[in-house]
Amino acid sequence: MELKKTTDFIHDLYGTDFVPLSVPVFIGNEKKYLNECIDTTFVSSVGKFVDRFEADMEKYTNSSRAVVCVSGTNALHMSLMLAGVERGDEVLTQALTFIATCNALSYIGAYPVFLDVDRDTMGLSPVAVKKWLSNNSEMKNGVCYNKRTGRRVKACVPMHTFGHPVHLDELIAVLKEYNIELVEDAAESIGSYYKGKHTGTFGRVGAISFNGNKTITTGGGGMMLFNDEELGAYAKHITTQAKIPHRWEFKHDHIGYNYRMPNINAALGCAQLEHIEEYVESKRETAKIYEDFFKNIPDVEFFTEPENCRSNYWLNVVILKNKDSQQEFLQYTNDNGVMTRPIWELMTRLPMFEHCEHDELENTVWFADRVVNIPSSVRIK
């Protein structure tokens, strides 16, 4: 695997002794906007940056309504609820995902069903979904049920792994047939497009993350994207404590959530979003450099974006030969100043989810034994 050559190359690429996996870059108005929050005293959940960040994100993603949240996890929690997922429902998703996807489901009391991913996207496979549904589900009055458990199959949450979009057209076609809601976990894919359309805007609702390790950051935060303006307005209402507007009265009409993003975090988001295209271009350029480099490294394959997509290459991926190579690569790079990590432990291997229903997960396991993420930060000083 030419490990020394690889770490030397990555050190040169980033020009630092220690190369982190993914850290934010601040080259714009971050300080200016933060200081403005202090000067105006608008630091909390009411403030012009909150409104502007939502408006800017609507424009950037071409969605009808964008609603901020305190994290990607909580955006996903609300998204599932807004898509109608209820306690005891089942939700189709991938085992190859970050824990947030399943945590969000669990808050509602829904059950994940883990299905396989595609080899060219690392995300939920429409073929696996179709196969599982045709073998395991039955329709009653237009509603899909799991034949074995009797539970309603209400939604499907594909995750655009490391920013690479799943096969959305094919997935949407299957879900339509079974009347299942699409909720996109677009936590990692801001700036990623499928056939020219921004990820997170294909289903009933999509959830974005702005955690510190993401392509742009608000410190911590998330956003929901809607095509349905009315649903978006309702999302804003319930994530801001469901207060009925009044000059002085404090009345509420629903169980509400306090998932309000403070103005200082939105200020950071506005400043970051002003540079997103530069960031994504820088990340794509880095990916191209890696692709060329790894062509000449035996037994290491660089993972490239699926067809018809523009990926943000949030975290770059190399595929090693097997689990031993993967462990060797991880150990060497981390011992030599280059931060790398394996893909997340599969959900089906965690104590909370090991008893959940799943298919053969053939590609999932194949990836779990081989994927390593390599440094991916934006290279703009």
Next chain:
Amino acid sequence: MELKKTTDFIHDLYGTDFVPLSVPVFIGNEKKYLNECIDTTFVSSVGKFVDRFEADMEKYTNSSRAVVCVSGTNALHMSLMLAGVERGDEVLTQALTFIATCNALSYIGAYPVFLDVDRDTMGLSPVAVKKWLSNNSEMKNGVCYNKRTGRRVKACVPMHTFGHPVHLDELIAVLKEYNIELVEDAAESIGSYYKGKHTGTFGRVGAISFNGNKTITTGGGGMMLFNDEELGAYAKHITTQAKIPHRWEFKHDHIGYNYRMPNINAALGCAQLEHIEEYVESKRETAKIYEDFFKNIPDVEFFTEPENCRSNYWLNVVILKNKDSQQEFLQYTNDNGVMTRPIWELMTRLPMFEHCEHDELENTVWFADRVVNIPSSVRIK
């Protein structure tokens, strides 16, 4: 009520044409610390201000462990969970509270039981709690059950209304008798002490809020206070996604929550906390000035702190003669540049909670018809 005299007085006191109810004051290191976050790129959930804010709060409140959260609501949600409240349990609390108390309960699927408040604290009455328990509960194997519903009565959440501590000694004595956990909703009472001890440190866990309208702010945020270090460490674990520490592996051992406070919000908190004693002193001075002023205003009574307490006077309170006077006061002040508001709509009058069990709520209703909050911001420029 001499409404013109009152608004003139408040305008003079704050020296502005429009006097808001409660806005933050930034006189210290807020900008410096925020800019430091940008310079170091540590804006997210890992960062020195997160650790420092927790340590500083432990020192300030004299608790063994303080754990940050994204909001007071979510701190309370976790607090209830950590106190062992489960789906279907009942929790004793007050109807005279902000909606967050009941929202937090609802996330777990617990049921509130609304009991009366005391006239001298505006918070949950130990007498009302004792009365309700002796009439409605039974003990089985050391566990308290509601005789009528059969549900376990697991916890009690008093709220220190507007910063005034409830009668903690008496409440603790009752709860001990029935083996019920005390979880303090100290959202409004940072800087408030009961018999020399900081509110939020008397029960299994206490929840603080740093929302923009609070005595000190992090933009949005909260904190849990623990005397039990082990429980505090577990709280940190589950609110930070329950990840098992490892150099590169991503494994989790529980359903975790992403309630991590970003470093930029903690930075604001550290700067604010450096001045908390000045803030509280300023607020107490304002309360004294109000107290003296309203002595000479007929039919308006200024509410003062309970005995043996130091209250932060988060929001100052006047008690009007009746509901008509209350509405007249609200209308006049808000029409004349002085922001005021009534106490929150009683929980028992909201559609989500109107069917919940409650006692006679005599004092509760008395307050609801009479309380008005008047401007209370820190008066330091």
